[in-house]
Amino acid sequence: xxxxxxxxxxxxxxxxxxxxxxxxxxxxxxxxxxxxxxxxxxxxxxxxxxxxxxxxxxxxxxxxxxxxxxxxxxxxxxxxxxxxxxxxxxxxxxxxxxxxxxxxxxxxxxxxxxxxxxxxxxxxxxxxxxxxxxxxxxxxxxxxxxxxxxxxxxxxxxxxxxxxxxxxxxxxxxxxxxxxxxxxxxxxxxxxxxxxxxxxxxxxxxxxxxxxxxxxxxxxxxxxxxxxxxxxxxxxxxxxxxxxxxxxxxxxxxxxxxxxxxxxxxxxxxxxxxxxxxxxxxxxxxxxxxxxxxxxxxxxxxxxxxxxxxxxxxxxxxxxxxxxxxxxxxxxxxxxxxxxxxxxxxxxxxxxxxxxxxxxxxxxxxxxxxxxxxxxxxxxxxxxxxxxxxxxxxxxxxxxxxxxxxxxxxxxxxxxxxxxxxxxxxxxxxxxxxxxxxxxxxxxxxxxxxxxxxxxxxxxxxxxxxxxxxxxxxxxxxxxxxxxxxxxx
Ligand code: GLU
Ligand code: ZN
Numbered sequence: 001x002x003x004x005x006x007x008x009x010x011x012x013x014x015x016x017x018x019x020x021x022x023x024x025x026x027x028x029x030x031x032x033x034x035x036x037x038x039x040x041x042x043x044x045x046x047x048x049x050x051x052x053x054x055x056x057x058x059x060x061x062x063x064x065x066x067x068x069x070x071x072x073x074x075x076x077x078x079x080x081x082x083x084x085x086x087x088x089x090x091x092x093x094x095x096x097x098x099x100x101x102x103x104x105x106x107x108x109x110x111x112x113x114x115x116x117x118x119x120x121x122x123x124x125x126x127x128x129x130x131x132x133x134x135x136x137x138x139x140x141x142x143x144x145x146x147x148x149x150x151x152x153x154x155x156x157x158x159x160x161x162x163x164x165x166x167x168x169x170x171x172x173x174x175x176x177x178x179x180x181x182x183x184x185x186x187x188x189x190x191x192x193x194x195x196x197x198x199x200x201x202x203x204x205x206x207x208x209x210x211x212x213x214x215x216x217x218x219x220x221x222x223x224x225x226x227x228x229x230x231x232x233x234x235x236x237x238x239x240x241x242x243x244x245x246x247x248x249x250x251x252x253x254x255x256x257x258x259x260x261x262x263x264x265x266x267x268x269x270x271x272x273x274x275x276x277x278x279x280x281x282x283x284x285x286x287x288x289x290x291x292x293x294x295x296x297x298x299x300x301x302x303x304x305x306x307x308x309x310x311x312x313x314x315x316x317x318x319x320x321x322x323x324x325x326x327x328x329x330x331x332x333x334x335x336x337x338x339x340x341x342x343x344x345x346x347x348x349x350x351x352x353x354x355x356x357x358x359x360x361x362x363x364x365x366x367x368x369x370x371x372x373x374x375x376x377x378x379x380x381x382x383x384x385x386x387x388x389x390x391x392x393x394x395x396x397x398x399x400x401x402x403x404x405x406x407x408x409x410x411x412x413x414x415x416x417x418x419x420x421x422x423x424x425x426x427x428x429x430x431x432x433x434x435x436x437x438x439x440x441x442x443x444x445x446x447x448x449x450x451x452x453x454x455x456x457x458x459x460x461x462x463x464x465x466x467x468x469x470x471x472x473x474x475x476x477x478x479x480x481x482x483x484x485x486x487x488x489x
Contacts, residue, residue, distance in 0.1 A: 003035025004030075059262075097230055116130050152186075270326065409446055
């Protein structure tokens, strides 16, 4: 059997972690098994359709760097890949189900359905259609037709028995038919299919072999199996993916933080890091290894390594992955990546001047080790481009020293700094170490006031590199500014 899998988003919102995880697992499963990965746009709910959401699908996967083999933009032998362009097919097969006695026309007005719902609510009954039109006589039906009522088509869920639905991960799920949604609508009165009908027909005609999707679709499983049976088709294999939760055990949502890929992108995450981290949401390779490129995942992904337990989305862990991938970048690449953030923050001009480029290039080796996100870059390099507007004297004075002593230290430091350029880094370290000793304090307490003077903050790129990049003249001037501030405030 040829492996054919699909990602079937509804363009009603932006691509989020859960959807991308589904897409990624389908893609990896196709690659690992020499199969095809298909994108199908489930756009039959016209009230919730968003043009922007469709664009977001293309942009997100372009950015992530993996793509479908068949889909609306690339074509394929099983198209069209927009459900809204397949309406005739759904209508034809809905009618077939009516003809074979597996579905029926329902003429109930929205008012009647609302009334039933109210009665069920008051009497604490399970909600659902009361199957009023399931056994209309020919005369009754004609009467509705003559009144010009446009019917919907409903599926006849068997009244008795049970339906067995097999899931690769969760095993067999047996549902009494009386627990299945009583006669769901397949075709709406506007001629558009519902999710169930279009989804089943498309998976059949697109020859989908495996369905991997979020666990929230499990309740639809038995109904889909019944639909396949009614059509006389073989259902695909099912595999419902473990839920993705926040740390509090609730389904991952906006309350936990960013969930859409465009937000993560804007927050300075790299696609490689997201792919790697998302691949581990409900899947693992073994107990020790967790760093994988997309290419590697393509050959090692198996359904056998899926977890049953829900996956927990850990923002800190994702950031850690991101730092790893930032460090893997070539300096030239990292420069291009941080540039938009430096421009957006106003740290450099748009476009940067030649001088600014030179400084950015010099800064990359200093900041690459310290970055967790691309958005960290502006704060790390700002001191190289802008004068420091205000020094916090609390930051300048080390915990163990007082103002008087700090002033003394900084003045001595200034003396050493004059010859800074004439010495190697090791030499300079020695010189500052000796100075610290002669002043009776720790090296850190000597360097901290200098660091704050040069960079404006206590947490900065490596100090000596920063001084070199800033230039001795400017560095001395900043030290003087701080000395003056210590003397006068
Ligand atoms: N359109 C559905 C969704 O938005 C597809 C679910 C499925 O894969 O069957 O997730
Ligand atoms: Zn009805």
